Amino acid sequence: MADKRQAPMLEIRELVVHYGHAMALHGVDLTLDHGVLAVVGRNGMGKTTTCNAIAGLVRPTSGSIRFQGRELIGRSPNQISGLGVGYVPQGRRVWPSLSVDETLRLAARGGRDAAWTVARVYETFPRLAERKRSGGAQLSGGEQQMLAIGRALLSNPKLLVMDEPTEGLAPVIVEQVETMIRELADEGEIAVLLIEQNIGVALDIAERVGVMINGRIAREMPAAELKADTALQQRLLGVGRQSEGDLEEGEPEAETGGDPAARDEGRSAVYRVRRSEGLDSLSSAGTAGPAPTRWSQANPLAARGAGGGARSRDEAPDPRDRWVDGGRSAMEPAPSEVPRGISTDSLDRAAYVVGTFDTKGTELDFLVRQLRGAGLRVVTVDLSTSGRPSTADVGPKEVAYHHPKGSQAVFSGDRGRSVAAMAEAFQRFLPTRRDLGGVISAGGSGGTALATPAMQRLPVGLPKVMVSTVASGDVGRYVGPTDICMMYSVTDVQGINRISRQVLSNAAHALAGMIASQARGGAREAPAEEKPALGLTMFGVTTPCVQAVSKALEANYDCLVFHATGTGGQSMEKLADSGLLSGVLDISTTEVPDLLVGGVFAATEDRFGAIRRSRIPYVGSCGALDMVNFGARDTVPEKFRRRNLYEHNPQVTLMRTTAEECAEIGRWIAERLNACEGPVRFLIPEGGVSLLDSPGQAFWDPEADKALFDALERSFRPAANRRLQRLPHNLNDPAFAKALVDAFREIAEPRRGAPASRAAARLETANGR
Secondary structure (H helix, E strand, O other), X not given: OOOOOOOOOEEEEEEEXXXXXXXXXXXXXXXXXXOEEEEEOOOOOOHHHHHHHHHOOOOOOEEEEEEOOEEOOOOOXXXXXXXXXXXXXXXXXXXXXXXXXHHHHHHOOOOOOOOOOHHHHHHHOHHHHHOOOOEHHHOOHHHHHHHHHHHHHOOOOOEXXXXXXXXXXXXXXXXXXXXXXXXXXXXOOOEEEEEOOOHHHHHHHOOEEEEEEOOEEEEEEEHHHHHHOHHHHHXXXXXXXXXXXXXXXXXXXXOOOOOHHHHHOOOOOOOOOOOOOOOOOOEOOOEOOOOOOOOXXXXXXXXXXXXXXXXOOOOOOOOOOOOOOOOOOOOOOOOOOOOOXXXXXXXXXXXXXXXXHHHHHHHHHHHHHHHHHOOOEEEEEEOOOOOOOOOOOEXXXXXXXXXXXXXXXXXXXXXXXXHHHXXXXXXXXXXXXXXXXXXXXXXXXXXXXXXXXXXXXXXOOOOEEEEEOOOOOOOHHHHOOOOOEEEEOOOOXXXXXXXXXXXXXXXXXXXXXXHHHHHHOHHHOOOOOOOOEEEEEEOHHHHHHXXXXXXXXXXXXXXXXXXXXXXXXXXXXXXXXXXXXXXXXXXXXXXXXXXXXXXXXXXXXXXXXXXXXXXXXXXXXXEOOOEEEEOOHHHOOHHHXXXXXXXXEOOEEEEEOOHHHHHHHHHHHHHHHHOOOOOEEEEEEOOOOOOOOOOOOOOOOHHHHHHHHHHHHHHOOOEOOEEEEEEOOOOOOXXXXXXXXXXXXXXXXXXXXXXXXXHHHHHHHHOOO
8 A cells, every 4th residue: 555645754864873983874865655675785884873873772963864754863762762663673672571461561552442452462473472471581582573573563653663673583483574574564554664684585575675885875776676686686795595504503404596486486595694704605606705894895886796706997887876985984074073092093993892791791881981982983792692682783693603513502501511612603703803903801700711712813913901800810821822911800890889990991991092002003113124023932941042043133133032831832823823923933842842741831733833824934943852841840740750850940840751752743743844835944953952952961862862853854744845954963053053044044035025025914904904
């Protein structure tokens, strides 16, 4: 039934919204006369912000939102609802402490003669009638969505705004919601603005569809036109059929592509615009790239043609497309008033506030307010595993999608396993965020264990702050090899009091200062003649060699020496992974014996992994492979107490490795070097591997050394770029140090300009520049 009113049901003109100084909407134009209008688009393009602006939950900077000719901007949410605008928010947001019946009766308006009553909601959703005495927190996701829709309908709206109504629902519930929306539209009494990530649902229900890109409606067209044109779907949205591994538990695997005829035969397909960055893209006949957000890259329409390929300079854009640059619009620049100390360059990057919002929401929200007060854009990420509704920008389910086994591995019902799985999912989620300017969290031992593994995955130099109850103890396992700033909470992270207020405020402003420094260039502002950085590993018994090598190279290189105590080697490899090293002289590989035999300065199984991944020039040796490290003598395990032990000092006891152990060590190192495709040289000092491994010293054992060297040589696979060399010197002889320097110059000098440039480029990319 057509709507005969002169004024459209909803008319939006040049709507602009800022969060702080970052622009979320760049001038949205949208008109809905009657029926269903769907708005689709990749995550982060401004769809939810549009909904919140209509409902009065955010205050626009400029523009107009008219409902049946009446301006909504400036009205409170309850006034807007009273005019006849119903809102079904993303994430359902049902009241957990109220029963279904209490929620519906509280929302009911208009008496028994109203079009929508509690009885009609129960008739529409029989499952709610069955669960009428259950609390909101006890409902399944589908039941919560039914309750949220029913709650909105009880306001007897003329316009229903629905944000992601089918998100996370089983297909049978999706079909029920789909049918209900169609019936509402067919009756003609309610118009529906549908924000939907499930493209199949949006295109089946809506009469028209608007594609939102970078805070604007880039294209509006009949839904049938977009539904029939899979190439256009790929171009505008990066949509294809979901891969088998991405289907959620309970979802059937799609059997068809975008063929409408196949749908009509009864077969269903699940389509989704990615709600996260960094996951493998959906694929159809072609492959979509990683889904960007408006904060991470420019309008995909400007970069790709209809077939998904690069657009040529001479190719004219489609006249129906609204071209929008990434970042702030030239038409509507961000306000010029920027808080002192915060550069406008920092505003394209966000401060991420992460944690368990179900238990630490008060404290995390305090951090959010402090950071926004400092002029930063904030993204909140909820790591809760309780299943409660979340108010965060990124909910737990979106993070959980990043787990290798899917979200069902996180929400398993076992609390311990759920927390461990969420930590693993967050490790994969956080490095994918292209707008990440810094990250902060607050919590106890559990919250710290959830947040810090992901922080360790981030590049060195990207700001990371953890406010924790365990920060006054041994934080090695939380900090690892990277630059996490641990701040002791003093009181428990439980509510805001005079102590926690000051500690959390200090932490938030510390992060804000770090992000501002990064935006201004910070430590990256180096003189043009800055020397490329080298990583060198040193131990007490290899000091003369490392000092000689450093002195020989210091005129041309910035020599960074790492103490080979387990975390020292990890830190060096972390810098290599972060693109901050131009080469490595791994002279002291003593952390490997500790790993294989059981010492206290052990490497991880990923030792040499960064060398393989980065392919930077690498020269290694056997420094201190003659020993395993323990603490004070009485801490040496009983099984080792009859071995050759040397008390280096009262707190450090060394144990000589045997021939059998040396052979295993040699094989282990060679196997990892064989996987390296960059330039590799490994030098063997046949005269001994440390100050203690020389004639007359405590660890002199030619038989054990021979087992080490022979195992290395047998297992090592030489290649054009990878060589092993024996030299008749002790590791600390000047001649051996010279050989190390010569080997490094041989493989690094021809590439002298490239590594430093590549390292700089990686750091720029890691920091979002």
